[in-house]
Amino acid sequence: MAELNLGAAAPELFLFLGGCALLLLATTRLSGRLLLHGANLILAGAALLLWLAWPAEIGAAFSGLYEVSALTAMLQMGILLATIGALSYSGDYLAQRGMLTGEYLALGLFAATGMLLLAAARHLLALYLGLELMSLSLYAMIALRRDDVRAIEAALKYFVLGAIASGLLLYGISLVYAATLQLELPAVAAAAADAEARGVLLAGLAFIVAGAAFKLGAAPFHMWLPDVYDGAPTAATMFIGGAPKIAAYALAIRLLAGGLEPLVEEWSGLLASLAVASLGVGNVIAIAQTSVKRMLAYSAISHMGFLLTGIVAGSEEGYAAAMFYAFVYALMSIGGFGMLALLSRADAEFEMLADVKGLAKRNPAAAALTLILMLSMAGIPPLAGFYAKLAVWSAAVGAGWTWLAVVAGLFSVVGAFYYLRVVKLMYFDAPDGDAPAVALRGPYLLLAAANGLLIILLGLFPGGLLRACQLAFG
Amino acid sequence: MLSLLIWTPIFGGLATLLLARDESGLAAAKFLALLTALLTFCISVLALLLFNPNLAGMQLTVDIPWITALGIDYALGVDGIALALIVLNCAVTALTVLAGWNVKRQPGSYLAAFLLMCGFVNGVFSATDAALFYVFWEATLIPLFLVIGVWGGERRVYAAIKFFLYTFCGSILMLVAFIWLYDYLGSFDILLMHRSYIPAEAQPWIFFAFLAAFAVKIPMVPVHTWLPDAHVEAPTGGSIILAAIMLKLGGYGLLRLSLPIVPDASVEYAWLLVALSLVAIIYIGLVALAQTDMKKLVAYSSVAHMGFVTLGTFIFSELGLTGAVYQMISHGFISGAMFFCIGVLYDRMHTRNIGDYGGVANTMPRYATLLLLFAMANAGLPGTSGFVGEFMVVLAAVKANLWWGILAATALITGAAYSLWMYKRAIFGAVANDRVRALKDVDGRELTVLAAFAALVLLFGVWPLPITNLIDVSVAEIAAQVARGKL
Incomplete structure (x- = not known):
């Protein structure tokens, strides 16, 4: 087995040390904004390290705990970039609420470290370690403002339900270990193919699927998601809605496509029912929401339904499509919550549908970006969201899941309704008389424009990223 | 040639949109819009002259690999039917721009929307790749949705959303049919779909999936109810484009896709x-x-x-x-x-x-x-x-x-x-x-x-x-x- 190879984990180590340094610096008089730039630089540095050492072939490090591969690198790059995006959007929002501190940023970096580890895991324990490092950091990020009742409630809900999910996952892992006597994922896969204790293995699979669904926020394990998204400070919601979704995808892929590949017949059926439930619950309940934050939360559930549709296919094409979906979704989700964070002011959160009214008149640039986001989420070509959907449907049909693609298609029509309602509020309705004017500061305008442009560019030329996703799976 | 027909009005429309952001550029924006529309029309006439009506099959073809990961090409080509409809579209767009000259609210964006529409519709008529066809097909919804919703009458919101959801619902089924064909044939090429054998048991499914999209667009009884609503609430220009152009997309779809791809189900x-x-x-x-x-x-x-x-x-x-x-x-x-x-x-x-x-x-x-x-x-x-x-x-x-x-x-x-x-x-x-x-x-x-x-x-x-x-x-x-x- 491979020897101790610190170079393989250079981005993680860099990120972790950077987080520690940030904690130390937080005790000095350095301003929060400076620390934010520092955090972004550290993340960018980690991304650069990753880029320089892009692996050409699959290997292992740390005695098989850690996978070195293009798949790992792709996922890690996505996580790092999504984290940078989420932190960049949240500067003003955090500063206005006194949350722009070294602690928040360091927690963000630790969460990112956990996600990177999760993405690289080749061993069930490494996987669990990464997951917990990510989750515990996220709980703390939400709860950082200890006098904010809603945030505390959200953090507690997230913690309790997240702990249950971790428990389920761990129990599932232990059952799989009992059935296969292996913890390394390739070895688990080899042993699972002809395990004698098939009943135990299947029970383990059920627990693992439930745990992963919890982390993804797929129905019927979605109960925590709307409350947490809604209660958390918008900046934290944005953080949770971006990179951790890619990490949750990595979790599902490592466990199901990696370790339990031989049971694909069993888990694809399970995932299909989760996908249909998520599509239904997410799209239908989103219609009834009056808060944009909650609406986006339910839309997140529905997007996980689409993402699962890709994994259900159980083919390399399907995994790649789901990966593309996770990246595109992170981009859209960060943009959506980012808008809410940018349009919020120190004394007033921007989160209800009524706040959106007449936005096209009050701030044309923000309205234009939101228009792009909403149409992309609804899956209207030629925007990135459409190709994400096209790719997962194509994979699902290719694997014989035509009915699932049809169901997903019809639910995307239901989804289009509530996205269009936002467009309607922005463009067709006049602003309320007392609605405050909203402005975007220069750098944020640039960021929003870049985000919108990226969605359009990925819509016009999705080929490159899609191809990269497919290559990551061989 | 066909690319010019698609992208001239789109870029012209975007330029109009940018130019019309403040009052001073408004007059220039309007003239730019008219100029673009007339230019597009001239290009379409030029295409007509280059086209040889005595030859069967597609002409003026373009085929560039676009999204190789999904096997999608940027493939264009026209036959006589498509070209006739393209010229119709360009002519009507030019007249619509002239008709909407004196709109009170945000005339620049109004005219720009029609130019974008014109480009997307030309895209639908000239696409010979099913995924590209779908992209243009759906893209046409956005400008018209905004035109009805922003410049429409009293119940414009209801009409705009009804219009969008009706057509979107039909289109999604068409997309699934495309994906199935892609999976079956390994290509989104419409001409390949024309030539290839499609099994008898699959044909009715594909036929009705296509029909869902086209019947809504044409519109046929009993899915026509969105049309009166949309027309009544749409501004004049929106109504002209809707009746003169959008409805033709459905009829064109039947001729280009339903009949040649699933002829037996069509007859049945x-x-x-x-x-x-x-x-x-x-x-x-x-x-x-x-x-x-x-x-x-x-x-x-x-x-x-x-x-x-x-x-x-x-x-x-x-x-x-x-x-x-x-x-x-x-x-x-x-x-x-x-x-x-x-x-x-x-x-x-x-x-x-x-x-x-x-x-x-x-x-x-x-x-x-x-x-x-x-x-x-x-x-x-x-x-x-x-x-x-x-x-x-x-x-x-x-x-x-x-x-x-x-x-x-x-x-x-x-x-x-x-x-x-x-x-x-x-x-x-x-x-x-x-x-x-x-x-x-x-x-x-x-x-x-x-x-x-x-x-x-x-x-x-x-x-x-x-x-x-x-x-x-x-x-x-x-x-x-x-x-x-x-x-």
Whole structure:
């Protein structure tokens, strides 16, 4: 087995040390904004390290705990970039609420470290370690403002339900270990193919699927998601809605496509029912929401339904499509919550549908970006969201899941309704008389424009990223 | 060439949008929009000259790999039918830009939306890759959705969202059918789909998935209910584009996709389509008779006229198909002109209720003359383009089944009834009230638009040869594909 190879984990180590340094610096008089730039630089540095050492072939490090591969690198790059995006959007929002501190940023970096580890895991324990490092950091990020009742409630809900999910996952892992006597994922896969204790293995699979669904926020394990998204400070919601979704995808892929590949017949059926439930619950309940934050939360559930549709296919094409979906979704989700964070002011959160009214008149640039986001989420070509959907449907049909693609298609029509309602509020309705004017500061305008442009560019030329996703799976 | 037809109006539209951001650039933006529209039209005429109507198959083709990961190409090409519709689209867009010149609210964005529309629609007509076709197909929804929603009437929000969701729902099923075909054939190439064998048990599924998209767009009974709502709430320009262009996308889809890809299912379920077409022609014609709102009346008459298109298509004879295409083009001009005429009155009186008018001929003689021509054309009077298409379809129907022909021919009577009755009530008679007395006749800009429409309606009424020559070979190809079948 491979020897101790610190170079393989250079981005993680860099990120972790950077987080520690940030904690130390937080005790000095350095301003929060400076620390934010520092955090972004550290993340960018980690991304650069990753880029320089892009692996050409699959290997292992740390005695098989850690996978070195293009798949790992792709996922890690996505996580790092999504984290940078989420932190960049949240500067003003955090500063206005006194949350722009070294602690928040360091927690963000630790969460990112956990996600990177999760993405690289080749061993069930490494996987669990990464997951917990990510989750515990996220709980703390939400709860950082200890006098904010809603945030505390959200953090507690997230913690309790997240702990249950971790428990389920761990129990599932232990059952799989009992059935296969292996913890390394390739070895688990080899042993699972002809395990004698098939009943135990299947029970383990059920627990693992439930745990992963919890982390993804797929129905019927979605109960925590709307409350947490809604209660958390918008900046934290944005953080949770971006990179951790890619990490949750990595979790599902490592466990199901990696370790339990031989049971694909069993888990694809399970995932299909989760996908249909998520599509239904997410799209239908989103219609009834009056808060944009909650609406986006339910839309997140529905997007996980689409993402699962890709994994259900159980083919390399399907995994790649789901990966593309996770990246595109992170981009859209960060943009959506980012808008809410940018349009919020120190004394007033921007989160209800009524706040959106007449936005096209009050701030044309923000309205234009939101228009792009909403149409992309609804899956209207030629925007990135459409190709994400096209790719997962194509994979699902290719694997014989035509009915699932049809169901997903019809639910995307239901989804289009509530996205269009936002467009309607922005463009067709006049602003309320007392609605405050909203402005975007220069750098944020640039960021929003870049985000919108990226969605359009990925819509016009999705080929490159899609191809990269497919290559990551061989 | 075809790329130019798609991207000129799109970039022109975006430039207009940028230019119109402040008041000072508004005039320039308007002229840029008009210039772009005219330029696009000129390019389409150039394409017409380069096109050889005697050759079968696609011409002016482009094929560039685009999204290799999903096997999608940027593939364009036109046959006679597509090119005829592209020229129609470019001509109507130019007239629409002129018609929308004096819109009060944000005229720059308004005109830009039509230019974007024009580019997307040209994309639909020229795409020979199914995924590209779908991209353009859906993209057309966005500008029209915004046009109805921002510049529309009182219930515009309801109408815009209903329009969007109806068409989106149909399109998604078409997309799934495309994906299935991609999985089966390994390519999104429409021409490959034309040539390839499709198993008998899959054909009905694909046929109905396509039908869901096209029937909503055309629209056919019973999924036509979005159209009157959308028309009534849309601003004048939106109505013109909707009736003249958007409805043709559905008819084009049937000819380009349904018939050649799943010919056997098309033949098997032709009875259903013929029945629905006859219902549209007869029943919707009667519904139009009962309308008091001018726009609703013309909207229902559009549904009835599109019934001829589907009837002609599903008779499968060359005559029927030629009639269907001819009817599409002629209806583009006539319905566009009708909606513009209603817009002219609405701009002055702010009502579409027929009862509010009367005796308009006394105050607007020039307008009344031209409207009479369009009303006659709408009724299918010989000598106008409306007659040619309907006559061909009725003739084809009589050859196929005498009763179909007789039932379809009744439309000539109901058509005359609702068109001329509306004309009589609104235009003839004594001056109804002071507001009508104060009406001013059409100005130079309006007259230009109306005269252009009138010239086209009369030209293609007495001289159908340019169009039939252009589409003959393509129509024969489709008829042969259906006759041959795939099983």
